[in-house]
Structures are given as structure tokens and as C-alpha cells.
Amino acid sequence: MSDFAVEALNIVRTxxxxxxxxxxxxxxxxxxxEVFGLLGPNGSxxxxxxxxxxxxxxxxxxxxxxxxxxxxxxPDHVRRSIGLAGQFATVDENLTGFENxxxxxxxxxxxxxxxxxxxxxxxxxxxxxxxxxxxxxTYSGGMRRRxxxxxxxxxxxxxxxxxxxxxxxxxxxxxxxxxxxxGLVEGGTSVLLTTQYLEEADRLCKQLVVIDxxxxxxxxxxxxxxxxxxxxxxxxxxxxxxxxxRAGELLHDVSSTPANVDGTVVEFTVENxxxxxxxxxxxxxxxxxxxxxxxxxxxxxxxxxxxxxGHKAEDESATPDEGEPKGRRARKVxx
Amino acid sequence: MSITTSTSxxxxxxxxxxxSDILTMARRNLLALFRIPTALVxxxxxxxxxxxxxxxxxxxxxxxxxxxxxxxxIPGILVQTTIFGAVGTAIGLAEDLQRGLIERFxxxxxxxxxxxxxxxxxxxxxxxxxxxxxxxxGLMVGFRPHGGIVxxxxxxxxxxxxxxxxxxxxxxxxxxxxxxETAQAMTFPLIFPLTFASAVFVQVSxxxxxxxxxxxxxxxxxxxxxxxxxxxxxxHGASTWITMLWSLGAIxxxxxxxxxxxxRVT
Numbered sequence: 001m002s003d004f005a006v007e008a009l010n011i012v013r014t015x016x017x018x019x020x021x022x023x024x025x026x027x028x029x030x031x032x033x034e035v036f037g038l039l040g041p042n043g044s045x046x047x048x049x050x051x052x053x054x055x056x057x058x059x060x061x062x063x064x065x066x067x068x069x070x071x072x073x074x075p076d077h078v079r080r081s082i083g084l085a086g087q088f089a090t091v092d093e094n095l096t097g098f099e100n101x102x103x104x105x106x107x108x109x110x111x112x113x114x115x116x117x118x119x120x121x122x123x124x125x126x127x128x129x130x131x132x133x134x135x136x137x138t139y140s141g142g143m144r145r146r147x148x149x150x151x152x153x154x155x156x157x158x159x160x161x162x163x164x165x166x167x168x169x170x171x172x173x174x175x176x177x178x179x180x181x182x183g184l185v186e187g188g189t190s191v192l193l194t195t196q197y198l199e200e201a202d203r204l205c206k207q208l209v210v211i212d213x214x215x216x217x218x219x220x221x222x223x224x225x226x227x228x229x230x231x232x233x234x235x236x237x238x239x240x241x242x243x244x245x246r247a248g249e250l251l252h253d254v255s256s257t258p259a260n261v262d263g264t265v266v267e268f269t270v271e272n273x274x275x276x277x278x279x280x281x282x283x284x285x286x287x288x289x290x291x292x293x294x295x296x297x298x299x300x301x302x303x304x305x306x307x308x309x310g311h312k313a314e315d316e317s318a319t320p321d322e323g324e325p326k327g328r329r330a331r332k333v334x335x
Numbered sequence: 336m337s338i339t340t341s342t343s344x345x346x347x348x349x350x351x352x353x354x355s356d357i358l359t360m361a362r363r364n365l366l367a368l369f370r371i372p373t374a375l376v377x378x379x380x381x382x383x384x385x386x387x388x389x390x391x392x393x394x395x396x397x398x399x400x401x402x403x404x405x406x407x408x409i410p411g412i413l414v415q416t417t418i419f420g421a422v423g424t425a426i427g428l429a430e431d432l433q434r435g436l437i438e439r440f441x442x443x444x445x446x447x448x449x450x451x452x453x454x455x456x457x458x459x460x461x462x463x464x465x466x467x468x469x470x471x472x473g474l475m476v477g478f479r480p481h482g483g484i485v486x487x488x489x490x491x492x493x494x495x496x497x498x499x500x501x502x503x504x505x506x507x508x509x510x511x512x513x514x515x516e517t518a519q520a521m522t523f524p525l526i527f528p529l530t531f532a533s534a535v536f537v538q539v540s541x542x543x544x545x546x547x548x549x550x551x552x553x554x555x556x557x558x559x560x561x562x563x564x565x566x567x568x569x570x571h572g573a574s575t576w577i578t579m580l581w582s583l584g585a586i587x588x589x590x591x592x593x594x595x596x597x598x599r600v601t
Contacts (some may be wrong), residue, residue: 051438054442055441055442056438056441056442076444079442079443079444080444082442084439084442088435090434090435090436090438090439092363092367092436093434094366094367094370094371095363095366095367099363099366103359103363104443106355106356106359107356107359107360107440107443107444107445107449108443108444108445109352109355109444109445135370
């Protein structure tokens with residue numbers, strides 16, 4: 001057996017007769033028994049990757065081995081060894097929580113008596129016992145996600161794919177899900193997780209790959225990525241866009257990465273926040289530049305993207321999800 | 336840590352698992368049917384309204400040579416209702432697709448046929464219920480089938496077979512539609528000419544000359560003639576055999592079409 005839970009080699013996936021490259025030569029090595037993160041904005045190709053690895057979609061070219069099985073040649077073996085859960089929380093609204101889990105268990109060809117026992121155990125573990133016999137229509141967003149994750153766990157798979165598991169969740173539900181995922185990994189489960197949140201990747205993932213426009217643009221531990229980025233963002237606002245532009249020029253050597261000038265706001269990623277702030281204010285105390293605000297904050301995914309790609313993560317959200325034809329995408333769950 | 340039954344999966348069990356998966360899916364669809372009031376109204380109450388409408392509102396104006404209209408009507412409505420039921424196949428599949436459930440099913444180690452198989456089987460089960468209800472209501476409003484119990488069962492099986500085979504065509508429509516509303520709209524141009532330009536409610540001989548060739552030879556007229564003949568114990572020519580041929584022809588063409596479509600949608 002391979003040392004990796006997932007080995008994806010040179011995966012390419014195009015849509016619309018090759019016009020859209022959702023994935024362009026992506027190679028991943030996901031180790032066992034830890035959380036591996038796939039970080040990127042909407043439309044970067046994260047979901048396409050998960051769909052290929054879970055046998056839903058065939059790659060245009062490249063080879064993907066999941067738990068030792070080829071996703072194209074041995075899809076049934078792959079399906080028996082994975083669990084899939086994600087942002088769309090595709091539970092059947094007309095079934096109860098228990099019925100959803102039972103259905104997935106039976107479709108995994110598990111013993112009926114075991115499925116019943118396992119379903120009850122998972123409902124208990126995820127705090128859904130009280131709602132077990134209510135139809136999922138009545139569930140909150142957080143409850144749906146937990147049930148979706150429980151469904152992925154019914155067959156006890158050694159590998160879980162979690163596609164943006166906490167997108168759209170409130171902070172408490174997000175914390176709950178993080179704790180559940182950490183518990184699973186402690187128990188030996190391997191997890192491939194996609195996310196748009198640096199905070200989430202930082203908390204859960206040992207190793208990360210940053211993906212943009214279907215290409216890997218950075219990889220390493222979250223610590224390595226952060227140190228590449230600087231530890232803090234220094235944000236300065238000015239009275240006019242002209243002031244901001246000139247301040248950007250004046251302070252060009254404050255950071256090793258280029259400044260982000262957006263209207264009247266200029267941002268730098270810096271190593272030592274307070275020292276950089278003091279230095280910046282000193283150099284800006286010239287009569288014709290008016291500083292109206294100063295803030296120091298933790299870097300966000302936007303900052304990662306800006307420093308790695310030179311463009312903002314939000315720029316992508318206007319393009320159709322994953323470049324696939326519209327109208328066939330799962331509906332987003334209100335949460 | 337994984338469970339033995341999930342990893343041991345001998346080939347000889349494939350058929351057993353396929354049947355098990357189809358039944359699991361069918362059960363899931365039927366649970367939903369009984370939980371969505373509108374679905375149940377569409378399936379059962381609407382055909383009852385059709386019976387009452389044609390029996391008491393329009394029926395007085397419709398004259399069938401040598402036959403009480405209620406005896407002409409009920410077998411026709413049974414055929415019409417079972418075909419209308421196939422619209423549910425299209426809507427159900429389009430909904431599953433829209434909600435991302437089909438995508439989820441594709442990542443499970445279930446039999447590939449189970450999504451379409453389960454859907455068509457649950458719609459067949461619903462049709463059995465509908466046939467029982469409509470026959471019961473028919474008897475209450477004066478329907479008197481003189482063909483005998485065996486012939487009535489034969490007639491019921493024939494129309495259930497016919498509707499089942501046709502439902503594969505509606506499965507294709509459901510998979511091709513972008514959402515359930517469109518799926519429903521797409522079925523109307525198919526359903527209306529087939530059920531209304533037929534011998535379901537009135538005799539074809541009362542229709543204009545240009546409509547008669549179609550109405551006489553299309554499958555729903557054959558099915559209605561066969562079911563009516565069997566139930567009433569009257570001669571009905573070759574219509575039983577023709578209906579069976581239509582059914583087998585439909586499933587032979589529409590089954591692979593729907594299956595191919597299912598493999599392509601992602």
C-alpha cells in the first residue's frame with residue numbers, strides 16, 4: 001500500500017470543450033492520518049479536485065490514486081474507502097436524520113443491524129439525537145453539516161473529503177465542526193479539506209496547498225506560508241486617493257512584498273507590526289499627506305493571495321463556480 | 336477499523352446488492368411521497384377529481400355507442416392517471432439532481448442502476464396505489480367491470496407495465512432538465528397529445544378527420560382499448576399485444592437513453 005492516502009499526479013480537467021481549465025497540472029500528495037488543506041478562493045478548482053478524487057468526475061488527464069486505488073479504473077474500490085461531506089450538505093430534506101444515515105449505510109452495503117446501531121451512535125456523537133426523527137427540512141445549517149459529516153462516517157472510511165465544511169456557518173458551529181474533525185484525525189482518519197479560510201487551514205491542517213486558477217501557487221505548512229507572508233498586515237488610510245498613492249511610493253521598502261493600494265487604503269504585510277507602524281508614521285509626517293487611520297491585523301486569505309498572485313481572492317467570485325456550466329450546480333444551503 | 340462487510344464484496348453478490356440498492360432508493364422516494372402533501376395530492380386526489388369531473392360534469396354530453404359512459408371512462412382514466420404518474424419520475428430526478436443528491440449518490444459504492452431503478456420502481460408502487468384507489472372510486476360512482484377478477488388484474492398489470500416502460504422516457508426528461516419546474520413543463524407537450532388525443536375520454540370517431548390517424552394508432556389509445564376490453568369483458572382485437580409491444584419497444588429504446596444520460600450528468 002502507498003504511503004499516501006491520496007496521490008494525484010498531473011491532474012488536468014477542462015470544461016466546455018477545453019476552453020476552461022478548471023485544473024491545470026495539479027499534483028497532490030496527501031499523507032495518512034492528518035488534515036491536508038486545499039486552500040483557494042471560489043472558482044479556483046478546489047471542488048473540481050474533490051469531485052475527481054471521489055470518482056464523481058473523470059479527469060481529462062492525469063492519474064489519481066486514492067487509498068491505493070485508481071479513481072478511473074477502480075472507482076468502486078475508491079467509493080468504498082472514502083467519505084464525502086461539504087458545503088452543500090446534501091442530505092435528503094424529506095427524510096429524518098436517522099433515515100438519511102440508514103440510507104447511506106445500506107447503500108454502502110453494510111449489515112442492517114450494524115447500520116441502525118452505527119446511525120444512532122453517530123447521531124448521539126454529533127448532538128443530533130433529539131432531532132433524529134425529524135425531517136431534515138427542519139434542521140439548521142449547522143445541524144445539516146453535522147448530519148452530512150455523520151453520513152460520510154457511517155461506513156467508517158479511512159479517508160474523508162471535506163469540501164468547505166464550515167463555509168456559511170456561524171462561529172460556534174464552526175468551532176464544533178473543527179473539534180469533530182480533530183477528533184477524527186486523532187482516531188487515525190486521513191482528511192483532505194478544502195477551505196477559503198486561512199484561519200481554518202491554520203487550525204486544522206498540517207500541510208497546505210494554495211490553488212488559484214486551477215494551478216498550485218504555493219505549498220508547505222501553514223507556518224511556512226505565513227512566514228513567507230509576514231506575520232501582520234499594516235493598514236493605513238488617507239484623506240485622499242492621491243495621498244494614498246504617494247504614501248505607497250514613499251513606504252515601498254517597508255515590506256518585502258508590494259503594497260496593496262485600494263482607494264484611500266494602503267496595506268503592507270510586515271514582520272514586526274508595531275515597529276513597522278512607528279516607522280511608517282514617522283516617514284509619513286510630511287505636511288501634504290494626511291493619515292486618517294492605522295490598523296494592525298492578522299493576515300487573511302486575501303493577503304495570502306495578494307502576496308502570492310498579485311490579485312485579490314474576491315476577484316474570482318464573479319466567475320461561474322469552477323467554470324462549469326451553470327444550472328447544474330447544487331443549490332447552496334441556507335445556513 | 337473498517338467494517339468487514341464494506342470491504343468483502345464478491346462479484347456473485349452484485350445482483351443481490353443491485354436489488355437491495357434499488358429497494359433502498361425506492362423506499363426513500365416513497366417516504367418522501369407521503370411526507371410532501373402536494374406530491375400526494377398530485378398523485379391521488381387529482382385523478383379522483385378527473386373521475387368526478389368526467390362522470391358528473393362532462394359525462395352527460397358524451398355518448399358512447401352501446402356502452403354506459405362510466406364504464407367507458409374508468410378504464411381510460413386509469414390509463415391516463417398511470418401515465419400522468421410518470422411525470423413524477425421526471426420531477427423527482429430533476430429535484431435530486433438540483434439538490435446535489437445524485438452527485439452524492441455517485442460517490443457511494445451503490446449499484447449504478449439504483450438511482451434510476453429506485454425512482455422508476457417507487458413510481459410503479461405509487462401507480463399500484465393509484466390504480467386501487469381509482470378502481471375503488473370508480474366502483475362507487477357506478478363502474479361495473481364485467482370481465483371478471485382475473486381480467487381486471489390482467490388489465491391492471493398491463494397498464495402498470497405500459498406506464499413503467501414509459502417512465503424511462505420521463506427519467507430522461509428529468510435528467511435533461513435544469514430544474515424540477517422545467518422538467519414538469521417539458522413533460523406537458525408529451526403528456527397532453529398522448530392522453531387527450533386518444534380513446535381515453537372519448538371515441539376517436541368523434542374527432543376531426545386529420546386527428547384520427549394519430550389518435551387511432553398511438554400507444555395510449557391501444558392501451559386504453561386493451562384495458563377497457565379486458566375489464567369490461569369485450570373484444571378488443573390485438574390491442575393487448577400491441578400495448579405490450581409498445582411497452583417493450585419503449586423500454587428497449589428509452590431505458591438505454593436514460594441510463595446513458597445518467598452517466599453523463601455530473
